[in-house]
Amino acid sequence: MGSRLLIRGARILDPAGGLDEVGDLLLSDGKVAAVGVVDAPDASDGELLVLDGKGLLATPGLVDLHVHLREPGDEYKEDIRTGASAAVAGGFTTVCCMANTSPPNDCRAVTDLITARGAAVGLAKVRPVAAISMGLAGEALTQMAELKEAGAVAVSDDGHPVENARFMRRALEYASTFGLVVVNHCEDLSLSGGGAMHEGEASTWTGLKAQPAAAEEVMLARDLVLCRLTGARYHAAHVSTAGSVELVRRAKEEGLAVTAEVTVHHLLLTDEACLEFDTHTKCNPPLRTEADRQACIAGVADGTLDAIVTDHAPHTDNDKAVEFEDAPFGVIGLETALPALLRLVEQGALDLPVVIERLTCGPAACFGLDAGRLAPGSPADVTLIDPDLSYTIRPEHFLSRSANTPFAGWEVRGRAVATIVGGRLVFRWPDGLVVG
Numbered sequence: 274m275g276s277r278l279l280i281r282g283a284r285i286l287d288p289a290g291g292l293d294e295v296g297d298l299l300l301s302d303g304k305v306a307a308v309g310v311v312d313a314p315d316a317s318d319g320e321l322l323v324l325d326g327k328g329l330l331a332t333p334g335l336v337d338l339h340v341h342l343r344e345p346g347d348e349y350k351e352d353i354r355t356g357a358s359a360a361v362a363g364g365f366t367t368v369c370c371m372a373n374t375s376p377p378n379d380c381r382a383v384t385d386l387i388t389a390r391g392a393a394v395g396l397a398k399v400r401p402v403a404a405i406s407m408g409l410a411g412e413a414l415t416q417m418a419e420l421k422e423a424g425a426v427a428v429s430d431d432g433h434p435v436e437n438a439r440f441m442r443r444a445l446e447y448a449s450t451f452g453l454v455v456v457n458h459c460e461d462l463s464l465s466g467g468g469a470m471h472e473g474e475a476s477t478w479t480g481l482k483a484q485p486a487a488a489e490e491v492m493l494a495r496d497l498v499l500c501r502l503t504g505a506r507y508h509a510a511h512v513s514t515a516g517s518v519e520l521v522r523r524a525k526e527e528g529l530a531v532t533a534e535v536t537v538h539h540l541l542l543t544d545e546a547c548l549e550f551d552t553h554t555k556c557n558p559p560l561r562t563e564a565d566r567q568a569c570i571a572g573v574a575d576g577t578l579d580a581i582v583t584d585h586a587p588h589t590d591n592d593k594a595v596e597f598e599d600a601p602f603g604v605i606g607l608e609t610a611l612p613a614l615l616r617l618v619e620q621g622a623l624d625l626p627v628v629i630e631r632l633t634c635g636p637a638a639c640f641g642l643d644a645g646r647l648a649p650g651s652p653a654d655v656t657l658i659d660p661d662l663s664y665t666i667r668p669e670h671f672l673s674r675s676a677n678t679p680f681a682g683w684e685v686r687g688r689a690v691a692t693i694v695g696g697r698l699v700f701r702w703p704d705g706l707v708v709g
């Protein structure tokens with residue numbers, strides 16, 4: 274017998290299996306062995322760790338389809354070790370990392386490096402998203418068969434949109450022959466023009482160069498037309514406008530093979546957060562209006578949006594300590610996603626099982642990942658959440674190498690208190706990472 278872990282008396286919430294009840298969870302040899310009422314296993318059968326789950330939620334390990342881990346190339350912002358540490362501290366057991374590193378993940382050597390580093394670090398499972406185009410330049414397709422074989426779970430040039438419609442068509446056709454989903458960052462650059470925030474009432478107050486909702490919607494609409502043409506699997510990254518949510522809703526009604534995600538910050542914040550020129554509110558797509566935020570919440574509630582992601586995009590204090598228009602786009606989110614979303618639950622905006630679904634089996638289904646459920650035989654990835662733990666978000670306590678969060682100083686309730694990956698306890702609150 275290998276090592277075993279028993280969680281006693283937690284509220285087990287497994288949306289994939291329609292399970293929401295107080296019970297026990299036995300993990301053995303890296304798999305879920307039993308759910309429900311579990312007889313005490315014979316201690317002489319090998320190592321057994323027992324965790325008291327009283328008052329805690331036990332959910333499938335959280336899955337984030339969209340993070341930037343900055344390795345290789347920009348390890349001063351984050352690397353695979355610090356990023357995977359931040360992930361497990363936030364309750365995420367699987368993270369899919371985007372290809373816009375330096376060099377980009379457009380060839381097997383880089384995919385292999387990310388996969389090997391992720392495995393060596395041994396915290397959250399690190400699943401690479403490979404590039405669509407060589408050098409993210411939108412001209413030549415990558416060798417997708419080889420990238421998939423090396424572990425790529427999807428393809429995306431995220432950070433950049435796929436600008437050329439003919440190239441996007443070819444990418445969709447090519448990726449679909451390997452069963453890879455194409456993920457696009459929808460932004461018509463001729464419309465967005467490098468705008469630092471959303472174009473609307475708030476931008477007239479700041480006087481900042483702004484980008485309209487249409488910059489996102491025009492490209493998303495194009496992509497959906499190309500999905501109809503090719504029949505290929507497509508995933509819309511960080512949907513952020515009411516118009517985009519409606520486009521995805523209609524595409525799904527039509528039966529197109531489309532899935533979509535929304536970020537935590539677009540569910541919590543609006544462009545009014547930019548009024549004080551805080552560069553920690555500068556992200557792309559930009560924070561939108563309250564009507565857009567409400568439409569995104571409705572999209573999560575009705576299943577139009579399959580996944581909630583962080584788009585964790587680390588930048589150092591130096592990177593961000595410049596004028597708003599000069600600052601790089603992006604905020605981090607792995608260590609704040611859960612408490613931020615629990616606030617929406619507390620406000621009654623979303624139901625807890627829906628939020629957990631969009632963080633587990635919802636995203637797993639988008640990329641076909643073997644994750645996000647607690648049925649016996651599933652990988653033993655589990656997150657234990659204390660929904661009542663109150664605290665203040667302090668970036669100096671993050672395990673991420675960067676601190677660029679818009680949630681600093683927020684008084685929140687709820688956090689991951691134990692994160693289990695492959696049956697191994699890797700993070701425990703307040704002790705931190707569990708080593709060895």
Ligand SMILES: [Zn+2]
Pocket residue numbers: 431432433458510511557558
């Ligand atoms: Zn993006």
Ligand SMILES: [Zn+2]
Pocket residue numbers: 339341371431432584586
């Ligand atoms: Zn991104």
